[in-house]
Amino acid sequence: MDIAKIDVIVFVSYCVLILAIGLYVSRNKDGKKKTAEDYFLAGKSLPWWAVGASLIAANISAEQFIGMSGSGFALGLAIASYEWMAAITLLVVAKYFLPIFIQKGLYTIPEFIEKRYSTNLKTILAIFWIALFVFVNLTTVLYLGGKALDTIIGTGDGSILMTSIIGLALFALAYSLWGGLAAVAWTDVVQVVVLIFGGFMMTYFALIHVSGDADSWLIGLKSVYNTVPERFSMILSKGEIFTPNGKDAWWDLPGLAVLVGGIWVANLYYWGFNQYIIQRTLAAKNLQEGQKGLVFAAFLKLLIPIFVVLPGIIAYVMILDPATGAFVKESLPSSFLGLDGSISNDNASPWLIKTIIPVGLKGLILASLAAAIVSSLASMINSTSTIFTMDIYKSLFNKKATDDQMVKVGRISGFIALMIALVIAPQLGSLGQVFQFIQEYTGVVSPGILAVFLMGLFYKKSTNNAAIWGVILSIPIAMYFKVAPESWMFVNIPFMHQMLITCIGTIIIIYAISYLEGHKNNPKAIILSKELFSTSSSFNISAFLVLLITVFLYAFFQ
Incomplete structure (x- = not known):
């Protein structure tokens, strides 16, 4: 084990602190039992700063901390578009989506589908989201987290991978299952502080390391930029950058698509209609607090590439051949190589932590990783558990379920979901960039679902049948691009383009079927008004600052 006793003490102390906070928040106050609103929406009591912090803590997980660092190693700074464009997306969600969700009094995103379309479509999408959370999200976070701990604490050969995965699962289970969203959200406030501080410390020491005798983070940053200036480009051209495995990076981040193309499909779906993200804003004290929380999260998103992308670029520079400045696969540390001999980019961040973080601080960095x-x-x-309880159990099996019954079912379903993910997680070892894996395979289904929501929100004439057919037909459209052979009648295009085309195609399908069904206003249509989307002057000023900073970043790193 390559970790000092002081690091173990720091790490364990942090875990005990988080567990104590979670259990304290989870207690039944004044002897009162938790209601469903307490358990699933934290009693709708979260202030803006807790909403914003919880959004970031939920978002920055192993798939970002480890997976996006791996993509930074493979692709360079351009992968930061997922973060910087997300800042603008959060503003859109705050102004145009959240007012409708709050007005409808939602517990879950599938509940909106029921109110706008039908119970049948809600059930279909609820089952889909549960499957996505269990088989994609939970499994990848568990795997990447376990892999990171195996590399940092162990030898990186997988000897403690399963132990690490089980430990992380039990830790999360210990307070979240009992306390519900309140325990999750309030511990997130502490977790996001540790996460950001630990992330900045990792970047700082990595830059100090590459600065050599100068012992200066600024000189280190200049050295990294001067060594690989092409990896600081935000808008990639074909053939500009190749990943360590020899793939043209343009296929992952195709030019202007990161500004005006398919990235909007991924971001609007993730930040606007993703239950484990939007649930925090539904738990806000009121609409204004939820909107301020989203703006706060947008400012934090602008900082995140500093400690999730830049470390990957630094790791890439550190393993370049010192004599030629070239990337040589044979000189890579063994922890970078997968079982099949391919390069495992996702080991960049764990390797960096193990290599350059000094004793004493390694425990803090581990704590920030655990926080994520x-x-x-x-x-x-x-x-x-919220979706299963509210949209499956209560909707289909027990319409008169009491608060006690719903809280109990929520705990049981959450436990079962995690156990399934525990079994699947170790099977992800053959993937090179898990972050890209998540984006690509979520991208098969997210365009169709996004189209259904957008048409449901802003097109009064969209019908239930049109929405169902839109969701169904969006899958073969997306799969056509992903699995069809390349020939004269098939098109091989980047997955960002695939997502955009699939989303537009689904919108056309929904419009066409709605037109054929009479083209009349749906009785369940959302009634929109100018007042519904009005925002405070403080929100408008803050949103303008976020836009200004984002434009500056893209202009600087063009």
């Missing part, structure tokens, strides 16, 4: 992993696990467990 456990907060997201807890969020996904809670959201899975």
